[in-house]
Amino acid sequence: MTEPPSPSPVLLERLATSRFLTDHARPSVGTGERRSADKGAGMEFADHRPYLSGDDVRHIDARVLARLGQPYVRQYSVDRQLPILVVLDATRSMAHGEPDKLAFALSLARTLGFVGLAGGDVVQGCVFAGERLHYSPRVQGTSRAQHLFDWFGKFGPEGHRSFAEGLGKALPAARRRSLVIVISDFLFEGIDDLMRRAGGARDLEILAVHISSPDELNPALLGSGPVYLVDAETGAEIEVTLDDAVCTSYRETFARWQDTIRSAIRWRFGRYHCFSTATGLEQVFLHEFRRTGVIT
Structure with a gap:
C-alpha cells in the first residue's frame, strides 16, 4: 500500500470555512453552529407556546400575559452539531x-473529516479492516484534525470478507438523522437491499464516494490481447482477451453498475460520486464537491 500523505496545509486552509450541505441529515447533538429543530435555552427568540405545569416561570412572557391574560413561555432556537460518520x-x-x-481513499477520508470539523460538527471515523469494524473516538474542532488523520493512517488493506458485511453493521449503528460518508470501491453485490435493510431504521443521509483505479474505469489501459485478472479477495484467476468489443462491453456493464449504486444511494436521501485515483484532491473538493453542493 502506498503511504497516503496528510492533506496539504494549502488545501486545508482553503477548506477552513467550508461545511457539509445536507438535505435530510439534521443537527441533533452537542452545542454547535447549525440551527436545529430543538427549542430551549438559546440566544435567538423562536416562538411562544402555552405555559405547562413544571415550566420555569422565569420564561413566561410578561407582555403576552398582560395582553392575553394567559401565560405563554418564550422559546429560543438551539444550535446543534451534525453527527458525521466516515465509513x-x-x-x-x-x-x-x-x-x-x-x-x-484515506486521503479523501481525512479531508472529508476535516470539513466536518471545520463546519463545527462532530466526526467519527469507521474502518472495515481485518474482517471487523474499527471506530475512532468522536472528535470536534479543527484542533483535533491531526488526531483523526493519524487514526485513519493506522489501517492497511486486509481481510477476506466483503465490505457489504461491514457496511451492513455500520449503518444500523449510526446515530439517527446523521450524515454517513461511505468511501469504497463498491466491489460487492446487493447494494440496493443493503441500503433498504440497514439504513432505513436510522433515517440516514448517505454520501457515497466510489473509488476506482484508472484501469477499472478504462480497461484499454491494460493493453490488448490475453490478460489474467485476479480477484483480490478470493485469489481466483480468469484469463480474458482484451479487444475493442470486450472493452466496450465492460464500459457498458460498469455504467449500469454505477447506475445501480446511484439509485440505491438516492433511495437513502443520498448522493453518489465516482472518482479515479488519478484525480487530485483539489479537483474533488474545490470543484466537484462545491459544484454539486456537497460542501460550501
Missing part, C-alpha cells in the same frame, strides 16, 4: 491500482 472500506480489493485505491 472507509479497507478490504483487500482496495489495494489495487497505482496509486492504490486505499491510499487515495
